[in-house]
Amino acid sequence: MTDFPRPETFHSLHRHGFVRVGASTPRVRTAAVAFNCEGILEEAHRADEARVDLLVYPELCVSSYAIDDLHMQTTLLDAVEDALAYIVSESADLAPVLLVGAPLRHDGQLYNCAIVISHGRILGVVPKSYLPNYREYYEKRWFSHGRNVRGRTMKIGGQEVPFGSDLIFEAHDLPGFIFHVEICEDYWSAIPPSSDAALAGAVILTNLSASNITIGKSDERHMLCRSQSSRAMAAYAYSAAGPGESTTDLAWDGQGAIYELGDLLAESERFSLDPQLCLADIDTQRILNERMRTGTYADAAEMRRIEFRRVSFDHRPHWQDAGLIRPIRRFPYVPNRRSHLDQDCYEAFNIQVEGLRRRFETTSGSRMIIGVSGGLDSTHALIVAAKVCDQLGLPRSTILGYTLPGFATGDSTKSNAWKLMRALGIEAAEIDIRPAAKQMLSDMNHPFAGGEPVYDVTFENVQAGLRTDYLFRLANQNSGFVIGTGDLSEMALGWCTYGVGDQMSHYAVNTGVPKTLIQYLVRWVIQTEQFDAETNEVLDAILDTKISPELVPQGEEEELQSTEDRIGPYELHDFFLFHTMRYGLPPSKVAFLAWHAWRDAEAGSWPIDFPDAAKREYNLPQIAEWLRVFVQRFFGFSQFKRSAMPNGPKVSPGGSLSPRGDWRAPSDATAKLWLDELERSLPD
Numbered sequence: 001m002t003d004f005p006r007p008e009t010f011h012s013l014h015r016h017g018f019v020r021v022g023a024s025t026p027r028v029r030t031a032a033v034a035f036n037c038e039g040i041l042e043e044a045h046r047a048d049e050a051r052v053d054l055l056v057y058p059e060l061c062v063s064s065y066a067i068d069d070l071h072m073q074t075t076l077l078d079a080v081e082d083a084l085a086y087i088v089s090e091s092a093d094l095a096p097v098l099l100v101g102a103p104l105r106h107d108g109q110l111y112n113c114a115i116v117i118s119h120g121r122i123l124g125v126v127p128k129s130y131l132p133n134y135r136e137y138y139e140k141r142w143f144s145h146g147r148n149v150r151g152r153t154m155k156i157g158g159q160e161v162p163f164g165s166d167l168i169f170e171a172h173d174l175p176g177f178i179f180h181v182e183i184c185e186d187y188w189s190a191i192p193p194s195s196d197a198a199l200a201g202a203v204i205l206t207n208l209s210a211s212n213i214t215i216g217k218s219d220e221r222h223m224l225c226r227s228q229s230s231r232a233m234a235a236y237a238y239s240a241a242g243p244g245e246s247t248t249d250l251a252w253d254g255q256g257a258i259y260e261l262g263d264l265l266a267e268s269e270r271f272s273l274d275p276q277l278c279l280a281d282i283d284t285q286r287i288l289n290e291r292m293r294t295g296t297y298a299d300a301a302e303m304r305r306i307e308f309r310r311v312s313f314d315h316r317p318h319w320q321d322a323g324l325i326r327p328i329r330r331f332p333y334v335p336n337r338r339s340h341l342d343q344d345c346y347e348a349f350n351i352q353v354e355g356l357r358r359r360f361e362t363t364s365g366s367r368m369i370i371g372v373s374g375g376l377d378s379t380h381a382l383i384v385a386a387k388v389c390d391q392l393g394l395p396r397s398t399i400l401g402y403t404l405p406g407f408a409t410g411d412s413t414k415s416n417a418w419k420l421m422r423a424l425g426i427e428a429a430e431i432d433i434r435p436a437a438k439q440m441l442s443d444m445n446h447p448f449a450g451g452e453p454v455y456d457v458t459f460e461n462v463q464a465g466l467r468t469d470y471l472f473r474l475a476n477q478n479s480g481f482v483i484g485t486g487d488l489s490e491m492a493l494g495w496c497t498y499g500v501g502d503q504m505s506h507y508a509v510n511t512g513v514p515k516t517l518i519q520y521l522v523r524w525v526i527q528t529e530q531f532d533a534e535t536n537e538v539l540d541a542i543l544d545t546k547i548s549p550e551l552v553p554q555g556e557e558e559e560l561q562s563t564e565d566r567i568g569p570y571e572l573h574d575f576f577l578f579h580t581m582r583y584g585l586p587p588s589k590v591a592f593l594a595w596h597a598w599r600d601a602e603a604g605s606w607p608i609d610f611p612d613a614a615k616r617e618y619n620l621p622q623i624a625e626w627l628r629v630f631v632q633r634f635f636g637f638s639q640f641k642r643s644a645m646p647n648g649p650k651v652s653p654g655g656s657l658s659p660r661g662d663w664r665a666p667s668d669a670t671a672k673l674w675l676d677e678l679e680r681s682l683p684d
């Protein structure tokens, strides 16, 4: 439990569990210790200005790496020790913790070390565990390995400091800032030292490297960083020596990369003649939450139980607005990899097709029944059903589509519904639900039956309920089953009519797909010509239609009842849902992330081929307004609708809301805790 708090810190990345990490490739020359030392300090100053917390330099950067037997020269080793003392004193006023590489003597042995420096003090020295001694590498000729160096200290610059491969460093004044250091070949070993460190609690894993470049090596390093950050559930910051190292027999590209839980956050420019500083803000809270919710992490920690010493230090973090340096997806559910676009959409669509196909097959029914409104959700469910028919070699007329106009059904949606059903060649029919609705409202003495314009929730739900009633009875009559159309976003918000209403169906094919993804998938279906031109034309028109439940009639002057005017933009709600459900982040942090993602339409990236006209932006008060609605609806009063939801396939790695799957929650909780947390944290 932290006592963060004060609203004035809202804009600070530290307030939300972020730690700014830098991978530095400083200027370097072979065995030019003084030159290298100045290069290291220059980059330390640059990182300090960029508000970096932790800066990773390359392996042996003080001496330079490729100096072969010069490592055995007293003059060089003395100069390295002097240079280290100089770096320590000259960096005393700088904020970043510096991880500097240098060869150090200890008890008649030479070690390839990382020196951890903070505010003018050496916190510890970590020796390299695995020394490469094959092909172009000869490290065992000069160095002793550090695998067994545990629980020891070393005297350096007049200081007695912890020395060993058993060190984890922890800032006591910045939760989550817990890091481990390994050196180059260490992460080429089958079980890198950082695996044990991660299991012992290290959150940020670092690697000081001097990996020479050969064709394809960059991909290999990316693969290792990515896999280690994913497997160890951690961040991984890597920095390799660059141009300026000796090219006697090798060459150097200076690769820097920062990963978090398998995601690439930042990488440097390689082969640059300028020093490189690549930066990313690591979300330590996301990492710790992910470990907590994935029991395998705790199980593996219990199996290994390697002891580490924790070196606690005083980091003195700032609490100002220093921005946020990391890619944030505006649409976390929407595919963003151009190279994989087809594959991602193909998977999403086919998960739904497979879910429905299997259920249809096992019910041994002969028809699929669906209410087709001309809106987005029923359209999407219908095209999934059409694909199922195609796959099974059944005629599209296996699908019985009904348009069920009520008091507020618009002409254009109804006409789109008809056009779509005709274009797809399904069996279509229309049932006007108004007479039955009037009867019901009159039986209930509802004022609308007496001619009064009372459009309350009863008025709305009578129509939603009657539609469901008709569809279920039509299923009995036609030996079919009802395909549910409600999507993940609606389930998150409880934006559906419970039980006798659109919450219920025989199989909820869209239940794992959020609204923002449905919009995107329909666009993809059009672009990849999954259906014929006539169908595509209707799909296009449906995409342009405002999202509306069409339950309340439009007055002469009034606009159509818009769902987004009432409950807020789905693009924000999907953003809120993803971070809340998938990572358990508190509302204040969700607001902070949403503000960074959505405040400027010109900044950051948009999903591939996202239409310009649809690009919107939101300020913090707007985000807070809709986040309150989300929190109230999600935690407060919609769980009972999810607890009783029908079956349907999980589609997104972002999670499903099935009570039998990713999201199990009580139906009688309140949202107060989350709402209070948000109000306490927001700036005035």
Ligand SMILES: Nc1ncnc2c1ncn2[C@@H]1O[C@H](COP(=O)(O)OP(=O)(O)OC[C@H]2O[C@@H]([n+]3cccc(C(=O)O)c3)[C@H](O)[C@@H]2O)[C@@H](O)[C@H]1O
Pocket: 457, 460, 461, 464, 490, 494, 495, 496, 497, 498, 499, 501, 502, 548, 549, 551, 563, 637, 640, 667, 668
């Ligand atoms: N925890 C709980 N456990 C058990 N029951 C609980 C409950 N909390 C409320 N309830 C009961 O549930 C009832 C309220 O739920 P419910 O009947 O569903 O009604 P409600 O959620 O109040 O209204 C449905 C809303 O969804 C909108 N809607 C409906 C259909 C489609 C769409 C669309 O755009 O797709 C939107 C519609 O415009 C309306 O605003 C009340 O009778 C209440 O007492």
Ligand SMILES: Nc1ncnc2c1ncn2[C@@H]1O[C@H](COP(=O)(O)OP(=O)(O)OP(=O)(O)O)[C@@H](O)[C@H]1O
Pocket: 370, 371, 372, 373, 374, 375, 376, 377, 378, 379, 402, 403, 404, 405, 406, 409, 467, 485, 486, 487, 490, 502, 547, 548, 549, 550
């Ligand atoms: N006029 C209608 N004709 C047939 N079915 C309807 C009609 N209106 C609603 N439905 C059915 O009820 C479901 C929920 O309706 P509603 O329009 O309120 O919500 P929605 O989630 O916006 O769905 P859609 O995007 O399909 O319109 C629809 O998906 C559809 O299956």
Ligand SMILES: NC(=O)CC[C@H](N)C(=O)O
Pocket: 059, 132, 137, 183, 184, 185, 186, 188, 209, 210, 211, 212
């Ligand atoms: N410095 C090192 O440990 C280099 C070894 C590493 N395996 C590489 O290929 O780059």
